[in-house]
Amino acid sequence: MVCTRQHVIAAMRGAVRAVSECRDELVELDRAIGDGDHGENMERGFLAVDTQLRLASPETPAAVLKTTATSLISSVGGAAGPLFGTAFLRAATAAGERETLDGAAVAALLRAALDGVTARGRAERGDKTMVDALAAAVEAAERAADEGAGPTGVLRSAATAADSGARETIPLVARKGRASYLGERGAGHLDPGARSVALLLHAFAETGGEQ
Amino acid sequence: MVCTRQHVIAAMRGAVRAVSECRDELVELDRAIGDGDHGENMERGFLAVDTQLRLASPETPAAVLKTTATSLISSVGGAAGPLFGTAFLRAATAAGERETLDGAAVAALLRAALDGVTARGRAERGDKTMVDALAAAVEAAERAADEGAGPTGVLRSAATAADSGARETIPLVARKGRASYLGERGAGHLDPGARSVALLLHAFAETGGEQ
């Protein structure tokens, strides 16, 4: 019931597929309250991740996460690039030298990712950003880990909570990101970055565990 | 059965009204095979004629025609301005010192107008321009005058013939004016300038005679 370097790579490959499949959905969400590029940005970023993972053959979970981070930072641009990049970078640091991750370690990685995103983007929960999904996910992940869940269990709980966290952005008025320019008119729409968080966590839960 | 200075003024006033009423029709015709401004051009021109006739109080038929010509030249712009301007200028010259015009004189004026237009625009009959209507009108006017018709009779014949002359432009491919840029695609449309000639002659026939 642990997660190896192979699992982390499989999780990232799953993310590449999931992001490509949901590109248009993300575009539409971002068109409604942003500038319509979020789907493109995520797809470009994860295609770069895919390429770099092949080229770099990272040896540890941390190395996989770091390659993911630098690929995103150097290919995405936009707000999502540095934010998701920082998230994976902090997760890599949290993973340290470990060869395998248990449920508690996965939860700790997610917490580190959240801290990175809020340090970078200065968004609080309720600002209608990816933070809303990620914070909900971290709480659920920590609860699941406390209850003894393994990596897949932790990721499943995180993904389900991220769905709720994302859904909760719908009625909100954004205070960060482009959607904030809309004021009241942004209420009633799902935040694209929050949706991406949920999407990634589902992909990780499906492919990153002990299959 | 003669046409006085008063009649000529009334004829011009009738033309002002007729052109205003048909503005949109002329616009549509010009939009199809030109640049869509012929209605505007004619309206602007005849409103200037109206104003100048009030200001100038011309004393002879020739003076009325000359005021009309200079008003058109100095207000219309476009192809129609110098062409109709020249037409009225030559008609004025042909009217000379005469206080009244009989049928033969009216026919002679129309002939002079046609000569002016062709001298200026170098269009021949069949080039799909105002010349097609005016040339047909002149021939009919001369026939009517030969048969002893008075000014109104001459103008009526001219107007009816101008209608046919204008209609005959429909199948033609233009060789002069903007419609010529269209080549074959211009066939099937009535020439706006030819329609204007018919319009003016009808207005003259209704108001410029011995009422």
Added chain:
Amino acid sequence: MKKIINDPADVVVDALRGMAAAHPDLLRVRTDPAFVTRSDSPVRDKVALVSGGGSGHEPLHVGFVGTGMLDAAVPGPVFTSPTPDAVRTAVREADGGAGTLLVVKNYTGDVLNFETAAELVRAEDVGVRTVVVRDDVAVRDSTDTAGRRGVGGTVLLEKIAGAAAERGHGLDDCHATAQRVADNVRSMGVALSAPTVPHLGEPSFTLAEEEMEVGIGIHGEPGRERVGLESADGIVRRLLDPVLEDLPFRDGDEVLLFTNSMGATPLSELYLAHGIAERMLAERGIRVTRRLVGPYVTSLEMRGMSLTLLKLDEELTRLWDDPVRTPALTW
């Protein structure tokens, strides 16, 4: 009709007022009749360059008034040539005693009205010569028709003849230079959408989502043929081929390539098309030594572009390089 205007009847004069406010150092603007002159007009003993035509092609001609280019420009109503009276008044203000060169685009209305103006001015003992620009290869070149339209080549001619005048060349010499430009310049345009004339309120023509109009003029008059939308490569080839064949331009020629926006084409698309044209010319051995890229001869908010090629010689190149200072062109 989506326009930033007040009364459609006043658009020309209202825009001129804004130009006057924007360029007090360069321009003097009159509104009745409407025309624009250099702020230092008349320039004593310099040949005056005067042009004009229907409005709606801005910056042509009003944006090219200034040192090294036009002395005066006479804008008519939208897409309608100005009257002889307006041209005459402008010439009177611009002529500095060395005569006036009239630059006329070949449209029946412009030719006739400027002809009449030239007669009026000559009667006042001002030396006048006229050059007619007819560079649009989309139209059949023939003497028994209205003949070719004047389009993009006009800007190049005004710049080069303007430099000749600024150098102090005489009227006949300026005319000869202008005529050399006219003889060596060819253009062709394409539209992706139609313009809307303010007082008409509706687009001049309609194009389906996947159509373009090849051989378009600059008045919203339809073009040579309507075809399906193509890639930038395809579009540029459709414009370049007939232009090259016409003069013809040959292997080894030095040319000025002018890539012009019809108004609403994003600058990025224009540069993209320009790059393709340069590549295609290089493939044929034609050397692009000077270039101009931008919205200089427009048709209101029409989307589309035109390509203009001018065959250069040493003198034309030198005159092109001469300084110019106008609202739309400065170096």
Added chain:
Amino acid sequence: MKKIINDPADVVVDALRGMAAAHPDLLRVRTDPAFVTRSDSPVRDKVALVSGGGSGHEPLHVGFVGTGMLDAAVPGPVFTSPTPDAVRTAVREADGGAGTLLVVKNYTGDVLNFETAAELVRAEDVGVRTVVVRDDVAVRDSTDTAGRRGVGGTVLLEKIAGAAAERGHGLDDCHATAQRVADNVRSMGVALSAPTVPHLGEPSFTLAEEEMEVGIGIHGEPGRERVGLESADGIVRRLLDPVLEDLPFRDGDEVLLFTNSMGATPLSELYLAHGIAERMLAERGIRVTRRLVGPYVTSLEMRGMSLTLLKLDEELTRLWDDPVRTPALTW
């Protein structure tokens, strides 16, 4: 989607290639990563000005590279900020040893990516300072939100800070000048139609025939409110009032008025609006002493305009008047 392009994925690089062809004397263009520098970069011992941001706003920023303005510009994908790596590479080519001033428009993406770039560059011992432009009064000015966007004011800042750098001012001094512009400039825009991002293929939003979007940004993101189309007087007042109140600008102030087209607005409409703005400012005793009119900060083929007011002082005026030579701005 009606565009003059080949593959939508290549529009940025294809347009850069065209720019390189069009301005061989002014620019050097790289395509991987994509950025543009002055042809004489790095200029030894001069502070380098580097800016960038999403593409689709041309001529911003690439058209402002040249003497007296930017040393390098880094265009991201359409409406998406460039990556830190691209910015770092551009700074490396542009920095002449006197440090680099980064000009960043206030969007989360730009701020974060340029922040990361600044860290990378600092690690390489290049002096870097950043100025963030946030002039769009349509957005609430607040620290607990993303805050105001950078729009038209960016051009004025790049021109003025560029002149300071060209005069040999040091990095801190250039930064202070840039910050003074940022503090004294305010803008607001309106859209009459939406832009279409090439790889999306559909307009970013839709406006009914009689609607306009007030307080629009430059990315096709919706604006402050959607209202019925108004006359030019009404539109200009809607833009000018909030701009004037914000700084606030007062009776007696000397200002630069920048009337900007969002891309597809005919130049005649832009001048018309400019004239109205000058009149309204005169009525309030505000003295327009410098002006800029044209399509300088665009949103692809969006129709609409923005007004920018910069409160001038003697030094800013002098720096504005300094010579500049770039593809889009030259005097």
